[in-house]
Amino acid sequence: MSSPPLDGATLVPPRLRVRTVTVPDPGPLVAMLPETDAVAWLRGGDGMVAWGEVVRHKAAGPQDAEEWWTALVAQSDVESDLDVTIPGSGLVAFGSFVFDPDNTAVPSGMVVPRTVLGRRAGRAWLTQIGLEEDERRPAPVAGSVPPPPSGVRFEGGTLTPEQWRAAVSRAVGDIGAGLLDKVVLARDLVAVADADLDARWLVGQLSETYPRCWTYLVDGLVGSTPEMLIRLEAGLATSRVLAGTIQRTGDGRTDLARADALSRSSKDLEEHEYAVASVAAALEPFCSALNVPEHPYVLELPNVLHLASDVTAAVAPGVTALGLAAALHPSAAVCGTPTDVARGRIAALEHLDRERYAGPVGWTDATGAGEWAIALRCGILDETDRRRIRLYAGCGIVAGSDPEAEWAEAQAKLAPMISALVRPALARLAPALP
Incomplete structure (x- = not known):
């Protein structure tokens, strides 16, 4: 035994x-x-x-x-x-x-x-x-089929929409006053189902819909993130930095125009520049060579478009994925610039316990290799009531940020988890829809 x-x-x-x-x-x-x-x-x-x-x-x-x-x-x-x-x-x-x-x-x-x-x-x-004293264990068997969520409803979050938009306005004011350059503000949304939620269902839906993202489930934290804090393999480290987002419409021609607008947006390029600079500065002490792209590319996901940069580095012997994650977290992509000032403003403006949202999530092996993504597009299952899950999304606030636009961006970032939760109900309704 x-x-x-x-x-x-x-x-x-x-x-x-x-x-x-x-x-x-x-x-x-x-x-x-x-x-x-x-x-x-x-x-x-x-x-x-x-x-x-x-x-x-x-x-x-x-x-x-x-x-x-x-x-x-x-x-x-x-x-x-x-x-x-x-x-x-x-x-x-x-x-x-x-x-x-x-x-x-x-x-x-x-x-x-x-x-x-x-x-x-x-x-x-x-x-x-x-x-060491364990007996030999039997070979694993296939898991059971997870039940889909039923009766999902949403109870709102810590701040009302009006309060959250007011927090964005205060953050823009702080930036205008020279207190900081960028701050990332998150919002939450609580979902409640009729029966206990099975995280395996969410993993299956997310991994199928977002194959280019990293889908994860660790201790009730479940999500599908497009942002890799650090990946280390055979001495080569890669960090995928995302900052600057616009919602997709589903129309190819319109989305192409939106991608072009995103790549030229001074507000989004400024936000992205802060995030890339913070990652490069954190990696530099561990590297013998560092490659920072001059310009971002547009990463296309089913629900949003992101400005993205893949920073790569050759690391010194003995450097591990966990050690790099410790040096990189929190980056400007999820916190702000300067880091300490931004972290303080986050606590004052959000009124939210982020818990493990926007923290590193991933794995490491015995060689020191590993992948540590940033826990985004996610939810955390309630430990005492498994019918409940708290969803999170965040937006980078800079001098040019507009509260209404940031609210729309946060809604778009909540969409992956919301869709995974309500898709069974939509499927049942589909035959009756005109």
Whole structure:
């Protein structure tokens, strides 16, 4: 019988046994997830799903998590029959971190699952992890079919629409007064269903609709983000920076004109420049070479268009994905400029506990490789009432920001989660619609 999971915050890291084997293509990864302890990290059909829990660590932040992870890796026995090292195979941990530790009661955390099923570039693998004294565990079986949400209704958020737009106006005033250059303001929206929500349904809907985004599920935090804080593999780090957004209309010609307007918008280009500069400055101390694009490109998603830049860097030996995430968070894309001033204004203007929204979410492996995205386009399931989920979206505010336009942008950014929640009801109504 397997031992219960350990809390790494209070115990010396245990000795783990890790075994990775090659497996046939399992098909849709999300279909393998069981109802409990489900974890997911997917993009374009590839990625990892995991379940079970061996050890957990309540972290103060990415730096603290890196220290704990280094000690845990050193205590582990790892076997693999893979003929090449695939990032994410072997010993792996998933984590999510709060946006602002000084303004939340929610902890950050890392979890090592018992079973990980992964696929990348046509190669599939299965990793099983246990304590040294654990008995051999049986092979995993396919998960059950998640029920769709029913009776979903929305209760509003912390601020009314009028209060949120007033907060944007105050932020623009702060910027005009020279207190800061940019600040990112978030809003929330609570959704309530008739029965407990199954996060696997949301993962399936999001990964299918937004294949170019990173769809994730970690400790009840579920979403599909287009923004990669840092990806590290074989010494090459990549950060995808997004700032500057416009809603799509669904009409090809109109959206092409909107993309052109976005690429020329002084307000959006200014917002984007602050975000790219903050990432480049944070990466530079860890790099032997850094490539920062001179101009952004337009990233097309089903619901919005973004200004995007992919910053790349060759990192020094010993640098890890978690270490880079600690250095990069929070970037100007989710906080503002200057960082400390913007973070203070966020707490004063939002009246909102962001919890893990806009914090790093992702995974790391025993080699130090990993992917840490920014937790955007997401919701957090209520731990005590699983019928409830709090959705989040944010907008970058600069001198040229208009409260009505920012409200519309926030609505567009909430659309992925809202759509995933209400799509079953729309499907039932479709045959009766004219």
